[in-house]
Amino acid sequence: MRIVIKVGTSTLAHGTGRLNIRRIDKLCKVMSDLKNSGHEIILVSSGAIAMGVGKLGLGIRPDDTASKQAAAAIGQCELMYTYDKLFAEYNHTVAQILITGLDIEAPERRRNFENTLFKLLEFGALPIINENDTVSTDEIEIGDNDTLSAIVASSVKADVLILLSDIDGLYDKNPRKYDDAKLITTVEKITPEIMALADGKGSNLGTGGMDTKLSAAQIATKAGMDMIIANGENPELLYDIAEGKQVGTRFLKEVEK
Numbered sequence: 115m116r117i118v119i120k121v122g123t124s125t126l127a128h129g130t131g132r133l134n135i136r137r138i139d140k141l142c143k144v145m146s147d148l149k150n151s152g153h154e155i156i157l158v159s160s161g162a163i164a165m166g167v168g169k170l171g172l173g174i175r176p177d178d179t180a181s182k183q184a185a186a187a188i189g190q191c192e193l194m195y196t197y198d199k200l201f202a203e204y205n206h207t208v209a210q211i212l213i214t215g216l217d218i219e220a221p222e223r224r225r226n227f228e229n230t231l232f233k234l235l236e237f238g239a240l241p242i243i244n245e246n247d248t249v250s251t252d253e254i255e256i257g258d259n260d261t262l263s264a265i266v267a268s269s270v271k272a273d274v275l276i277l278l279s280d281i282d283g284l285y286d287k288n289p290r291k292y293d294d295a296k297l298i299t300t301v302e303k304i305t306p307e308i309m310a311l312a313d314g315k316g317s318n319l320g321t322g323g324m325d326t327k328l329s330a331a332q333i334a335t336k337a338g339m340d341m342i343i344a345n346g347e348n349p350e351l352l353y354d355i356a357e358g359k360q361v362g363t364r365f366l367k368e369v370e371k
């Protein structure tokens with residue numbers, strides 16, 4: 115299977131913004147193993163700004179664009195250094211791709227991006243993609259990595275898109291507010307009622323909340339693949355997903371009539 119996996123900041127970092135070493139270690143181990151068993155993996159990873167904030171010891175995420183972009187420049191290095199080191203332990207080669215909305219909208223740039231991705235997969239490398247936060251502004255940004263990962267998954271015609279989050283999946287109401295919220299295991303069709311279940315973001319580290327995950331599900335299912343939201347706390351769940359077991363919330367692909 116060709117699998118696109120998106121990990122959010124809340125999965126990669128502690129509340130302090132600094133790297134959750136145990137988590138990322140496990141994540142890279144499981145992804146390496148899945149690659150060894152024959153799956154193709156493409157990773158969409160957030161975390162650059164949080165990592166930069168942690169490394170600079172700023173304490174809180176700055177509000178102004180220049181500081182955020184500077185933090186991203188520092189954090190992206192740290193992030194890739196960590197991925198490179200951990201994947202290298204299992205003999206896998208990583209590649210960094212940073213893009214903005216412009217690269218998706220301009221046909222020639224998008225073609226270049228897609229050609230590079232396909233070539234990297236052919237080489238057996240593991241592409242790691244993030245928004246290019248250092249040059250992104252409101253006008254040109256994709257805005258969140260849930261959407262970015264769905265665009266990437268459509269581009270490479272992935273078999274499945276997996277969003278690893280800080281929650282088990284989509285609930286029938288926000289589980290952070292309601293104790294009796296129930297997990298929805300399968301979504302056959304993304305109706306306005308389903309879209310209305312998104313109720314803001316969960317942590318101060320996360321960016322999109324459920325809203326952007328449901329938009330990503332629309333893009334992915336329309337492009338002909340299932341999308342799964344699962345809890346990033348336990349990266350071993352990726353094995354179950356690869357084996358087709360029920361994990362988290364699965365959005366079923368649209369089938370052409």
Ligand code: ADP
Binds near residue numbers: 286314324
């Ligand atoms: P990530 O950093 O993984 O992208 P987010 O914090 O952005 O995670 O999004 C997940 C959060 O969305 C959950 O922690 C939860 O608080 C919130 N949320 C809002 N509505 C729902 C819902 N219906 N089901 C599950 N989570 C929801």
